[in-house]
Amino acid sequence: MEGFVNVWDLEQFRCFSFYAVLLLLKMIVLAVITGQVRLRKKAFVNPEDAVRHGGVQYCRSDPLVERCLRAHRNDMENIYPFLFVGALYAMSGPLLWLARIHFITFTTARILHSVAYVLALPAPTRSASYLLAQAVSLSMILQLLVWYLW
Numbered sequence: 001m002e003g004f005v006n007v008w009d010l011e012q013f014r015c016f017s018f019y020a021v022l023l024l025l026k027m028i029v030l031a032v033i034t035g036q037v038r039l040r041k042k043a044f045v046n047p048e049d050a051v052r053h054g055g056v057q058y059c060r061s062d063p064l065v066e067r068c069l070r071a072h073r074n075d076m077e078n079i080y081p082f083l084f085v086g087a088l089y090a091m092s093g094p095l096l097w098l099a100r101i102h103f104i105t106f107t108t109a110r111i112l113h114s115v116a117y118v119l120a121l122p123a124p125t126r127s128a129s130y131l132l133a134q135a136v137s138l139s140m141i142l143q144l145l146v147w148y149l150w
Helices: 011-041 047-052 063-091 096-118 125-149
Strands: none
Touching (some): 011 063, 011 096, 063 096, 063 125, 096 125
């Protein structure tokens, strides 16, 4: 069909894909860390897991496990929308340097946010990184709205 562009021919989309993969890898690493903390703290959600690791008394919560879970949930609330918005943004054909700045900034902010969350770094590290990533997403959304309107 004429008029269709292969997104892999767009340097902006390849750039986006690289950072999207890094973010997904970060989420997988955070899930593994959560599992390791759960094992180390012997804090299991399901009784069958607790029994397997020492007894039903280990079916309990732990503050560090809960912190890791909150960090992971926050990733899902922010990275999944970024994957959608970022793909649309990359396909809209922004300037490559501008797209790269958006993708690098968002990825760096989300990595810093996870580190700040899991390690309980002092404020305002976590909130500043969260707001920076949100600003990047909002910037891409506004540029897309302008692009679609014109």
